[in-house]
Amino acid sequence: MPAIAFEDLTPGLIIQLGEIVIDKDEMLDFAERFDPQPFHLDEAAGAASVLGGLCASGWYTSSLWMRSYVDHVLAGSTSQGSPGCSELLWPKPVFPGDVLRSELEVISARRSKSRERLGLVEITGRAYRGAEVVMRTTFVGMFGTREP
Amino acid sequence: MPAIAFEDLTPGLIIQLGEIVIDKDEMLDFAERFDPQPFHLDEAAGAASVLGGLCASGWYTSSLWMRSYVDHVLAGSTSQGSPGCSELLWPKPVFPGDVLRSELEVISARRSKSRERLGLVEITGRAYRGAEVVMRTTFVGMFGTREP
Numbered sequence: 001m002p003a004i005a006f007e008d009l010t011p012g013l014i015i016q017l018g019e020i021v022i023d024k025d026e027m028l029d030f031a032e033r034f035d036p037q038p039f040h041l042d043e044a045a046g047a048a049s050v051l052g053g054l055c056a057s058g059w060y061t062s063s064l065w066m067r068s069y070v071d072h073v074l075a076g077s078t079s080q081g082s083p084g085c086s087e088l089l090w091p092k093p094v095f096p097g098d099v100l101r102s103e104l105e106v107i108s109a110r111r112s113k114s115r116e117r118l119g120l121v122e123i124t125g126r127a128y129r130g131a132e133v134v135m136r137t138t139f140v141g142m143f144g145t146r147e148p
Numbered sequence: 149m150p151a152i153a154f155e156d157l158t159p160g161l162i163i164q165l166g167e168i169v170i171d172k173d174e175m176l177d178f179a180e181r182f183d184p185q186p187f188h189l190d191e192a193a194g195a196a197s198v199l200g201g202l203c204a205s206g207w208y209t210s211s212l213w214m215r216s217y218v219d220h221v222l223a224g225s226t227s228q229g230s231p232g233c234s235e236l237l238w239p240k241p242v243f244p245g246d247v248l249r250s251e252l253e254v255i256s257a258r259r260s261k262s263r264e265r266l267g268l269v270e271i272t273g274r275a276y277r278g279a280e281v282v283m284r285t286t287f288v289g290m291f292g293t294r295e296p
Contacts, residue, residue, distance in 0.1 A: 036215075037222055039228075049228055059207065063182040081197065081199050083237060084206065084235065084238050
């Protein structure tokens, strides 16, 4: 049995997920493939935009947060995926070289009514640059239960 | 002036964004980097999960939808990015070889109170496999206005 099951994810629990470093080359590769808007690809276009500089696609920041969540929680868990997010916010632009601190907080947890041995855990994930939240998402994670 | 500005994105407008093809190799590369959960990497683990098979990370499907949105709308627009999504749902798993139809619908539009010549457009994006919605997101897009 993995170390983390539904029963371990209790409301109020906060788990630190380590640091995310925004690598400029990978940030640009991601933008070229998935979000080739000028302010994600070009310094001058970024500076001329309301974002204030060449900045990461929110999908890149979110994908990096996901990786930190897998490394610190899901890899040793009974995770069965997620049906989605009730919010995914990018309150501040993220720039090359930024170092973000990543964490999650368990908001609520209940057993599935339709599936045995499955629990639904509502989680808020955040990425911080210093004291500033640059990404926040609230989603439901599906986790196998330890007890029948 | 780009072809699409705030004024063009009126509530009720639906724009077709073409097809998304789920390439297995790229799907696996994305999962290895950003979402290395067993059911996103391995056939047997996928089959054993509640997802029913090796399937795409929702972040991969969402990133592909973003690319279709850039290609069909944002590239020729006054887009100034997005502060985030009020929902991002993955109601059904997405599998290698799936061909998804992508579209958006404008839900509401208003001018920014705090920034001149900027409008906020609420948009719902969907990806369909046949008649089935496999991804839905509602978000705010910021667009420059054509008129002062």
